[in-house]
Amino acid sequence: MEYVAHDESAFVAPAEVEEVELYHPKTFIGKYIWSQDAKVIAIQYAITAIGIGLVALVLSWLMRLQLGFPDRFSFIDPSNYLQFVTMHGMIMVIYLLTALFLGGFGNYLIPLMVGARDMVFPYVNMVSYWVYLFAVLLLTASFFVPGGPTGSGWTLYPPQAILQGTPGATWGIILMLVSLAFFIVGFTMGGLNYVVTVLQARTRGMTLMRMPLTVWGIFMATVLALLAFPALLVSAIMMLFDLLLGTSFFMPALVSMGQQSEHAGGNPLLFQHLFWFFGHPEVYIVALPAFGIVSDLLSVHARKNIFGYRMMVWAIVAIGALSFLVWAHHMYVSGMNPYFGFFFATTTLIIAVPTAIKVYNWVLTLWHGNIRLTVPMLFAIGFIFAFIHGGLTGLFLGNVTVSVPLSDTMFVVAHFHMVMAVAPIMVVFGAIYHWYPKITGRMLDDTLGKVHFWATFLGTYAIYLPMHYLGFLGVPRRYYAIGGTDFIPESAHSLNAGITIAALIVGAFQLVFLYNLAWSYFKGKPSGGNPWGATTLEWQTPDTPPKHGNFGATLPVVYRWAYDYSVPGAAEDFIPQNVPPREVARSSGKT
Amino acid sequence: MSLFDQLLAKPWATEQGKIDDLYAGSASHGHAQRLALRVFLAVVAVLFMLLLIAYGGRMAYEDWRPAPQVRLLWANTLVLILSSVALQWAQYSVRRGQRDAMRVGLLAAGAFTVVFLFGQVLAWRQLGTMVYFEVTNPAIAFFYLITGVHGLHLLGGLVAWGRTVARVWGDFDVATIRQSVELCTVYWHFLLLVWLVLFGLLFTGNNLDLLLKLCGIR
Numbered sequence: 001m002e003y004v005a006h007d008e009s010a011f012v013a014p015a016e017v018e019e020v021e022l023y024h025p026k027t028f029i030g031k032y033i034w035s036q037d038a039k040v041i042a043i044q045y046a047i048t049a050i051g052i053g054l055v056a057l058v059l060s061w062l063m064r065l066q067l068g069f070p071d072r073f074s075f076i077d078p079s080n081y082l083q084f085v086t087m088h089g090m091i092m093v094i095y096l097l098t099a100l101f102l103g104g105f106g107n108y109l110i111p112l113m114v115g116a117r118d119m120v121f122p123y124v125n126m127v128s129y130w131v132y133l134f135a136v137l138l139l140t141a142s143f144f145v146p147g148g149p150t151g152s153g154w155t156l157y158p159p160q161a162i163l164q165g166t167p168g169a170t171w172g173i174i175l176m177l178v179s180l181a182f183f184i185v186g187f188t189m190g191g192l193n194y195v196v197t198v199l200q201a202r203t204r205g206m207t208l209m210r211m212p213l214t215v216w217g218i219f220m221a222t223v224l225a226l227l228a229f230p231a232l233l234v235s236a237i238m239m240l241f242d243l244l245l246g247t248s249f250f251m252p253a254l255v256s257m258g259q260q261s262e263h264a265g266g267n268p269l270l271f272q273h274l275f276w277f278f279g280h281p282e283v284y285i286v287a288l289p290a291f292g293i294v295s296d297l298l299s300v301h302a303r304k305n306i307f308g309y310r311m312m313v314w315a316i317v318a319i320g321a322l323s324f325l326v327w328a329h330h331m332y333v334s335g336m337n338p339y340f341g342f343f344f345a346t347t348t349l350i351i352a353v354p355t356a357i358k359v360y361n362w363v364l365t366l367w368h369g370n371i372r373l374t375v376p377m378l379f380a381i382g383f384i385f386a387f388i389h390g391g392l393t394g395l396f397l398g399n400v401t402v403s404v405p406l407s408d409t410m411f412v413v414a415h416f417h418m419v420m421a422v423a424p425i426m427v428v429f430g431a432i433y434h435w436y437p438k439i440t441g442r443m444l445d446d447t448l449g450k451v452h453f454w455a456t457f458l459g460t461y462a463i464y465l466p467m468h469y470l471g472f473l474g475v476p477r478r479y480y481a482i483g484g485t486d487f488i489p490e491s492a493h494s495l496n497a498g499i500t501i502a503a504l505i506v507g508a509f510q511l512v513f514l515y516n517l518a519w520s521y522f523k524g525k526p527s528g529g530n531p532w533g534a535t536t537l538e539w540q541t542p543d544t545p546p547k548h549g550n551f552g553a554t555l556p557v558v559y560r561w562a563y564d565y566s567v568p569g570a571a572e573d574f575i576p577q578n579v580p581p582r583e584v585a586r587s588s589g590k591t
Numbered sequence: 592m593s594l595f596d597q598l599l600a601k602p603w604a605t606e607q608g609k610i611d612d613l614y615a616g617s618a619s620h621g622h623a624q625r626l627a628l629r630v631f632l633a634v635v636a637v638l639f640m641l642l643l644i645a646y647g648g649r650m651a652y653e654d655w656r657p658a659p660q661v662r663l664l665w666a667n668t669l670v671l672i673l674s675s676v677a678l679q680w681a682q683y684s685v686r687r688g689q690r691d692a693m694r695v696g697l698l699a700a701g702a703f704t705v706v707f708l709f710g711q712v713l714a715w716r717q718l719g720t721m722v723y724f725e726v727t728n729p730a731i732a733f734f735y736l737i738t739g740v741h742g743l744h745l746l747g748g749l750v751a752w753g754r755t756v757a758r759v760w761g762d763f764d765v766a767t768i769r770q771s772v773e774l775c776t777v778y779w780h781f782l783l784l785v786w787l788v789l790f791g792l793l794f795t796g797n798n799l800d801l802l803l804k805l806c807g808i809r
Contacts, residue, residue, distance in 0.1 A: 115616075120623045188634060192627050200623045204616035208594075209602040226630065230638040234645070238736065247732035249645075264727045265654055270645055277641070305603065313598065559612060561602035581608075 022117060022549055036122035037548050038107045041129050043439070045103030048129075052136050053096035057507055059088040068500025070481040078480040079167040082151030085478060087143075089154030090176070093282065094183060095136055097424055101289035102187070102225065103132060105431060106194050106218045108439070112538035113215050115203025115556050115578075117549045119193045128193070131186030138179035145171035153478065155279070158250040158271050162243045165257060173243065177236040184229045184236075194222045203537075205558035209313065210577070212536045212562040213306060216313055217292020220320040221285045227324070228281035235274040242266065272334055276327035283420055284323040288316055290427035291358055294380050296562070297430050298362055300534045301377035302369030303573050305563035308361040315354035322351040332400050333407045341400040348398035352391070359388060370566065370573070374532070375449035379430030382457045383423050390419025393468065408478070411471020414464045422460045429456070429513070436517075437531050441544045442524030448516040452509060459506030466495050533574045536562050540576050621770050628774050632781050635744060639785050642740065646733050646793055647802045657797050658730035659723045667710035668790055674703030675783045678776045685769045693772065694759055700779065701752055704745055711742050737789055741782065748778050 025031040032040060063084045066076045076084075107125070111118055119125045142149040151167030152160055160166050161173055168176075198219045202211070211219075238249040242263070250271045251263035299306040306312060328336060328344040362384055371377065393415040397403045406412060429452070436444050473492055475482060482488055530539040542552040556578040564575040571585035601607050649655065681696025715735065718724060725731060755771040792798050792805075 120620075121627065188631075192630055195630050196623050196627045200626055201617040202614075205612050205614055206616070207600065207602070207611045207614045208597050209600045210611055226634050227637050230634060231641050234638060234641050237740075238645075241732060241736060245732075246726050247736075248727040248729060249732060249736075262727070265729055266727075267649060267652070267729075270648060273648075274641065274645065309603065310598075310601065317598070555616075560608060563603070 025548075034126065036118070036126045038111050038119045038122070038125060039439075039546065039548075039550075041125055042104050042107035044129050045099055045107060045132065048133055048136055049096050049100040049104060052091055052140070053100075054510075055140070056088045056091035056096060057510065059084040059091075061504060061507055063088060064500040064503045066480065068497040070483075079148070079151055081480045082153070082478075083149050083167050083172075086151050086154055086156075087139075087149050091139070092421065093154065093286070094180070095139065097286045097428075098187070098225065098282070099132060100428060101286060101424070102194065102218060102222055103129065103190055105214075105289060105293065106190070106222065108435070109214055109538065110194055110197055110218060111201070112541070112546060112550055113212050113536055114198060114201065115206050115537050115551065115558060116197055116201040117551065117555070120196045120201050121193050124189045125193050128186045128190035131182055131189065135179045135182035135186060138175050138182065142168065142172050142175035142179075145175065147171055150176045155272075155275055156239070157275075158239055158242065158266075158268050159252065159254060159256075159263075162239065162251070163256050163261075174240070177240050180236050181233055184233045187225060187229060191222045191226045194218065195226070203555045203558060206537075206577075209310070210558055210561045212292075213295040213309070213312055213316070214289075214292040214536075216316050217288045217290070217295075220316045221288040224281045224288070224320050224323060225285045228278045228285065231274045231278035235271055235278075238274075239271065269331075269334060269336060272331050272336075273328070276330045277324070279330060280327040281323045284319055286420060286424050288320065290383065290424040291316065291319075293431045294383050294427050295358075295362065295365075296536070297376050297380040297427075297434055298365045298369075299563055299565060300434070300532050301374050301380065302366055302371045303533075303565045304365055304369040305565055306361065307364040307367075308357075309561065309563060311357055312361055315357045318354040319351060322347065322354070326351055329398055329403070332403050345398055345400050349395070352395060352398075355391060359384065359391070374433075375444070375446060375453060376430040376434035376532075378450065378453045378457075379426045379433065382453065383426035383430065385457075386418055386426055386460070387423040390415055390417075390423055394419055406471060408476055409471040410467050410475045410477055413477045414467035414471060417467075418464050422464065426457075429453070432517075434532065435538075436520070437527030437544070438538055438541075439545055440521055440524070441527055442520050443527045443531060444520045444524060445516050448512055448519075452513045452516065455509035455512070456506060459502055459509065462502035463499050463506065466499055470495060530576075533572070535560075535564055535574050535576050537577055540578050624770065624774060628777060632778070635781070636785070638740070639737075639789065642733070642737050643789065643792065643802075646737070647799075647805075649729050649733070650799045651803060655799075656728055656730060658728065658734050658794070659718065659721050660796065661714045661717050661794075663710060663714045663717060664790060664794055667707050667714065668786065670703050670707045670710060671783055671786055674700045674707060675776075675779050677703060678772070678779045682769075682772050682776045685765065685772050688765060690759070690765075693768075697752070697756055697759065697772065700775075701749065701756065704749060704752070704779075708742055708745060711738055714738070734794065737793065741786060741789065744782055748775065748782065751775055751778070 025035065025037075031037075035041060035044075062076060063081065065073055066081050107119070110116075139149075145168075147168050147170055149168045150156070150161065150172035152169075152173065156173070156176065162169055164170075166173075198211075198215060202208075238247075241247040242249055242251050246262055248263040248266035250268050251261070251266040252268060253264040254261050295306050295312060325347045326344055328340050329348045332341050332344075366381075393411070397406060397412065397415055433444050433449055436442070470492055473489070474487055475492055475496075527544065529541065529544045532539070537551075537556055537558070538546070540556060541550060557580075558577045559580045560575060560577055562577055564570075564577075566573045567575055567584075569586055571587045575584055600611070602611065677696050677699035679696075681693045681700060684690075684692035684696055715738070718731065718734065751771070752775055755768065755775060758771075759768055792802050
């Protein structure tokens with residue numbers, strides 16, 4: 001860390017920052033296809049992620065059709081159903097949320113928010129996207145191979161994932177594992193960029209603690225992803241070995257379809273440990289960017305500084321560190337040593353502390369704020385609801401004694417969808433409504449946005465609240481059909497049908513959002529450079545949308561933290577980060 | 592200022608503002624490359640650590656059958672050490688502006704690395720022809736997996752090495768080459784360290800007790 005000589009009275013001269021040599025595209029293809037500009041790469045990531053996410057949305061519809069109206073749809077057989085479950089889960093968690101938060105928002109926001117012209121390694125950044133796209137294509141290809149995609153559940157547990165009898169046990173699982181490996185390679189390239197850009201390319205005056213929480217969240221999530229994805233890579237490679245070369249890393253000696261298999265001596269539990277060593281940090285890889293972004297949305301739209309900024313940063317770091325110590329709470333019923341359960345239940349409860357601190361601080365940011373119920377704000381508040389809800393059920397499931405009877409029931413499905421699907425997707429929508437004006441120069445339509453919010457917010461509650469109750473009744477997850485089981489009353493079947501109708505409606509309302517995106521791009525109200533009156537650097541660019549190089553001739557110099565809202569004595573209710581103290585307009589009659 | 596001190600700062604306070612205004616901003620591209628390599632090495636370290644723990648975890652089961660010893664690995668280890676030494680020499684030379692010595696060091700390092708990789712393939716073949724060879728024995732499968740992953744990382748290093756070597760003929764900018772050589776040296780030393788740990792703990796006989804003690808299991 002370098003500091004220049006201290007002279008209080010002197011103006012800090014602008015742009016003594018070393019200028020990086022920018023890549024200059026000459027052709028249309030160079031600018032928009034093989035682009036090395038982080039903003040273009042961000043949009044490529046976002047479109048690809050949302051595109052494959054829509055596929056996963058349709059898969060969830062198909063799943064719900066079967067659960068709500070069993071035996072009504074002849075095109076859904078048990079194999080299809082398992083394939084829908086698997087692909088829906090894997091796509092949503094990895095190919096949509098991880099890619100969108102880190103590849104999409106990370107690429108767009110990190111350079112702009114820290115005052116850099118681009119990522120540190122633009123070429124590597126570009127390759128990262130193309131490798132990601134290849135991974136997505138491989139995954140999509142598995143829908144078209146003999147046997148179809150794998151139906152082993154998104155956790156891909158061996159031995160069943162690669163045994164004949166599981167849908168997609170040959171080509172499906174191979175494509176899934178290879179696609180994951182490519183995803184990880186692509187992500188590692190992008191992730192190195194995000195980390196190094198945050199640490200080494202910040203503009204003058206932008207100390208770590210002056211960074212907006214969005215950057216902190218994305219930064220920490222990237223660190224987690226870099227350290228957690230190797231576990232998934234290792235397990236994918238080892239499973240490929242077991243499948244293709246006949247090794248026995250995970251495959252015990254067993255009889256399958258009346259035949260003694262050729263495997264011997266493998267340990268399936270090893271896979272579960274490796275998978276969840278990745279899988280639990282993955283929850284926070286999705287959650288931390290959401291935490292960061294929602295902090296900024298709340299602060300901007302409540303015209304108030306974020307409550308407890310330092311504590312928010314510490315909580316992000318603490319959650320990141322602790323997230324590597326809780327993985328086996330996914331494995332209470334796996335047959336691992338029961339003493340482990342005690343340890344992991346304890347760490348799980350400890351991680352609730354920094355998480356709760358964040359929730360309190362969000363609520364306290366709203367307290368006495370000048371709240372503007374804009375669409376991003378609505379989604380941010382919706383996030384707080386969903387997250388508290390999913391977080392509290394997490395405390396139930398973190399405790400072994402409560403978790404064991406609830407294991408593999410719909411309660412678990414409701415919990416993780418609340419905390420890991422609804423909550424982050426609320427932030428994704430809020431963030432898109434918030435930054436769309438910067439990306440396109442036009443506002444998204446407000447009325448359509450509000451319709452979209454209320455349909456999504458109320459609709460997701462209509463889906464997941466009753467699902468908790470189904471779980472309490474003991475309705476198992478992953479089952480193609482529950483049939484006439486005694487302990488499941490008839491009302492549970494009606495509830496299931498209701499959930500399905502709600503899911504179809506919520507899904508259909510996403511078309512309003514897509515329509516809004518397309519319509520506003522051409523016809524939306526011009527936004528100007530800073531429509532929300534935000535302080536962070538991305539709103540201070542000379543052009544909207546920002547041009548290649550982001551900041552015009554000179555890089556901005558930062559003089560304050562990101563949360564100077566409603567500062568007493570200032571004429572306006574926000575002071576951008578790059579406004580020096582002497583240039584702050586004072587309100588009349590006050591000093 | 593240490594990272595810890597930075598995290599204690601109160602960015603909203605006026606006094607802190609005066610200190611923060613002095614932060615000079617982004618570092619050079621060279622700094623960025625060095626940091627990127629270190630972050631990447633952390634990722635690679637996690638990868639090998641997981642393989643090591645998986646191996647150790649598997650060893651602890653009663654039906655564990657150790658893999659037969661391949662003596663060739665001792666020779667390979669020596670060759671890998673030599674390649675690291677050669678790169679260290681290249682780095683030493685480039686820092687003193689001795690171009691010829693640097694070229695020799697670089698070429699020697701590359702040659703030793705290729706010999707190492709060739710030796711590893713030979714070790715694979717030796718193990719494959721032994722009577723004890725059994726593909727379902729986890730010890731043997733782990734051996735192929737771990738040496739393979741390590742070899743792939745060296746191959747990746749050879750790409751960077753090749754790009755450096757291609758630029759050291761004729762007239763060249765010593766500063767950029769120096770940076771490349773230094774990065775290569777760090778990478779090679781790291782992979783040597785990884786190999787020594789893997790080889791020492793996993794492939795030199797039954798070190799289960801030691802490994803379990805290191806993992807804190809016993």
